[in-house]
Amino acid sequence: MSHKLENILKEKGPIKKIGVIGMGYVGIPAAALFADSDKFDHVLGFQRDSPSSGYKINMLNNGESPLKGEEPGLEELLKKITDAGKFECTPDFSRIAELDAITLAIQTPFADPKALEPDFGALKEGIRNVGKYLKPGMLVVLESTITPRTTESMAREILEEESGLKAGEDFALAHAPERVMVGRLLRNIQEHDRIVGGIDKASTDRAVELYSPVLTEGKVIPMSATAAEVTKTAENTFRDLQIAAANQLALYCEAMGINVYDVRAGIDSLKGEGITRAILWPGAGVGGHCLTKDTYHLERGVKLGTEALDYPQDAESIYVLARRVNDFMPVHMYNLTVAALKRINMDIKGAKIAMLGWAFINDSDDARNPPSEPYKDMILEAGAELKVHDPHVLSYPNVELLKDSNETIEGADAVVIFTGHKEYFSLKPEDIKKLTGKEHTVIIDGRNVIDPDIFINAGFVYKGIGRGDKNSHSITNQ
Structure with a gap:
């Protein structure tokens, strides 16, 4: 040397x-x-x-x-x-x-x-x-x-x-x-x-x-340059995989009519020596610069490797499958929106949608690769009208971002929560109802922000990620 x-x-x-x-x-x-x-x-x-x-x-x-x-x-x-x-x-x-x-x-x-x-x-x-x-x-x-x-x-x-x-x-x-x-x-x-x-x-x-x-x-953990590269891509790939597991569980719970957050709390309660049951949170989708692409860096690294990969023949990478699950969640949010509107005899075409949150993570202006974007594209392609509110993101290409949440919600047929910004946790059904002017307003919760029962009792049509226990509720007349 x-x-x-x-x-x-x-x-x-x-x-x-x-x-x-x-x-x-x-x-x-x-x-x-x-x-x-x-x-x-x-x-x-x-x-x-x-x-x-x-x-x-x-x-x-x-x-x-x-x-x-x-x-x-x-x-x-x-x-x-x-x-x-x-x-x-x-x-x-x-x-x-x-x-x-x-x-x-x-x-x-x-x-x-x-x-x-x-x-x-x-x-x-x-x-x-x-x-x-x-x-x-x-x-x-x-x-x-x-x-x-x-x-x-x-x-x-x-x-x-x-x-x-x-x-x-x-x-x-x-x-x-x-x-x-x-x-x-x-x-x-x-x-x-x-x-x-x-x-x-x-x-x-x-x-x-x-x-x-x-x-x-x-502390500093020294290693080779290539090992450091794999460490970074793998840790983000693992996080994406964990989120996908939570998202898939949420979809399963919806199909079985149960609350994914009850199941999550039960799984998370199992602790002790040698027991690892870490489970992340489901949601409307994964965004940001890292998790949306680091899986592909890892996969590409294997292609450039020095040895042939020994892996089940014709089997899809579980990491790439996890990416597909997480990429599907905005589609699922769209499907929930369509299904909820049908409950009040409304078609998605011509419906007025108020989206709350454009950033991919709560209380941040980080809007890189947000899951809100594919949802927006589907909504507009279906012929619906869309207003978007975000308190932190100043601008985004080809998207008008409103700073007044009341202006965003006014006259809406559906209010869709995409980001868990702290101000959305204080949403009140009576305030939203006054702004929309509707007997039954649809509310879609992608981040477990609101209490379903409070809104359901106020006459809202509710659907939420993983809330199979509430997504088919009876509609309350006020």
Whole structure:
């Protein structure tokens, strides 16, 4: 093994100046925590000055967060580090040459999941920008979720081609996948264990040095770059599988006329040594950037593997099947809507639908790949009218998002709850009835937000995910 990189890093000294490419849900909190550490001198956040996202530069340099959900502590931390002069956002990628370490937090969607072809265009551009200004002794870390073997192949090749340097000899290269969820970004980075995988020991050790200072309760778990890539894609795939299991159980409970939440509580009650019965929550669908595509990164990694896969012949991957179940839930929400309207002798065509919640997760503005979108498409294709309310999402392509829930609900034939924003938990049947002006208004609950009996007793036609005990209730006349 060559000791060239180890000697270069020893001569360079500790990491003091860090860059983060990608000022989004991952990059912003990461940059803020790096800048808040007394181990590091300065942090640069890199953001293209584009028409769609260039506004973030001034906001961040003024200590303001462009993330518009509830993100505890982030705004205060950004103000602190900008006032201290420890953080700066810039569109000037040539300043990468100033750094000791740089991380890339760039989205990696799939252009065509069926063909297992990811869209690495933005990531490749980011890696090329790093390669152009790469200097000996720098550490490059991919935080983006990627197909296993990407760090060792694509990233390495681009960096070496652009810089003329050799990974593992002249510079360090690693994968340290993000493990955050919106609404708890800072806490997740500090408290979750950090997976760190370098292409060699020197790269791994340098990446451990980078991430250790920002951890409070979490610890660093070192491994190879490919193992780190598999860890990230697999943990999201497992979560998607668990959600799919809960969603399938909810569909079963509806078919059998029972309450899935009773069953869930019963399953969850079995605890003790050697017993693991963790069960997640069913709902209107799975959204976000990660769970909707990381299964396909894992599947693609198998295709690129060094050995043939030994698996039951002609059997579908249980992970891909789980994706299909979760993708079906917005369709099920549509089916519940149609069935509920039929109970009051209404057709979906021409019906007025009020959708509450566009973001894929509660109390957040994260609207990446929301399950609300396929539902919207089905509703409009069926000839219904649709109004959408979300208190956090500011805009979305080709969707008018209302900020007044009363305006959204007014005159509606059906109110459909897609996101568990906290304000929806205080919905009152008398208020909705006054706004709709209908004797019987349909209400579809995709997140177990409301008490069915209160609405049923007020004359509503109710249907909810997993509520087989209530979905065929008698209609109460008021």
